[in-house]
Amino acid sequence: EWTTRYDKMLEREDIDVIGVFTPSGTHCDFAIKAIQAGKHVFVTKPMDLSVEKCDVAIEEARNAGVILAVDFQLRYNETNQKIKRALDNERLGRLILGDLRMKWYRSQEYYEGGYPHGWRKRRETEGGSAANQGVHFIDLLQWFMGPVKTVYGRSGTFAHDIETEDLSMALVTFENGAWGSIVTTTTSYPRLGSSIEIMGDNGSIVWRDGNIVLYERKDNSEPSLDEFQLDPGKPRNIIEDMVSAVKRGSHVMVDGVEGRKTVAIINAIYESSKTGKIVELD
Structure with a gap:
């Protein structure tokens, strides 16, 4: 119906x-x-x-x-939930750095399509590579690392005839004192995928396209995220x-309060790009 x-x-x-x-x-x-x-x-x-x-x-x-x-x-994914448990239980120690790289490709036809026609290329309906594609990974980064405190960003349009951006970059600081970086783009041909690298003073985790490609710690030569048991229900x-x-x-x-966080981060990237100034989040 x-x-x-x-x-x-x-x-x-x-x-x-x-x-x-x-x-x-x-x-x-x-x-x-x-x-x-x-x-x-x-x-x-x-x-x-x-x-x-x-x-x-x-x-x-x-x-x-x-x-x-x-x-x-991505928050429902078991691997991502285990990463979150590991970080909350300080398996990497004090968090120092979190890097996000999303290098995707979207053709001009992608932006011209959709319903209503062309909504993906308009600023008021789509936003850009950070707001549409990168938002999944920006959410993961701030979920893993904790709330973002400041953002210094740059955005631009390099390879498409669109109102929105197809490349954004940002330096961020987190409330816990850690630093981070964000890169999102739809100009990468071929598509190079997505990655999040998290570094603490006791080790690192590298997540790439949904898989853990590195998990190493100073205090454990054979660490495993399987130590964290998730509720099957x-x-x-x-x-x-x-x-x-x-x-x-x-x-x-x-919930709405949690979902708002990524919108605030993305808006801060765009605002900082316009003003050239660091934006502090509420």
Whole structure:
């Protein structure tokens, strides 16, 4: 069953949860309408392109007593959850540096396509390589390393006829004192993939395209992430997560407050690129 009448759909009493999969700059617009209709809601990444709209959605959900979630699918991955457990348990010691490299390729035809036509190349609906493609890995980086404190960024358009950026770079500092760097681009031909490298004073972890390619520690010659046992009953995706949250009252993997963090980081990259100044996050 399908419909083009969103407001009419929200009136249905047999719908408990709304999923929003529209162009990035409209996510919170649709989410807020669903929340005001008394529905639980999740949005695909990013939560939105506007921090202000994220704040409105979070407040509306809080007042309505409904669930607001963001689908960051990589957080459900078992390997990534074990990395998070290892870092939280200080297996790498004091964190020093976290580097993110996402070097992907997107053709001009990719930006011209989509529905509505061309939404991926417009600033108000897509954002750029950081906001659309890199957001998955920016979320992982800040989840692994902790909250970001400052951002100094550069963004530009090098290989496409688009309003948005196809290359962004940033130097970041984390609240725990660690430093980091971010590179996202859709100009890399061939696609060179994605990697996150995390270094602490006791060792390092290198994640590349979903796999651990290095895990070494000073205090253990044969470390293994398998020391961390995960709950087999935990949700494996956003659908299972929302069902569990609605039926059993469990907390979703990424709520609105958590999902807002990547939007703030990406906005800081773009703002810093415009002003040439370091941006401090709230």
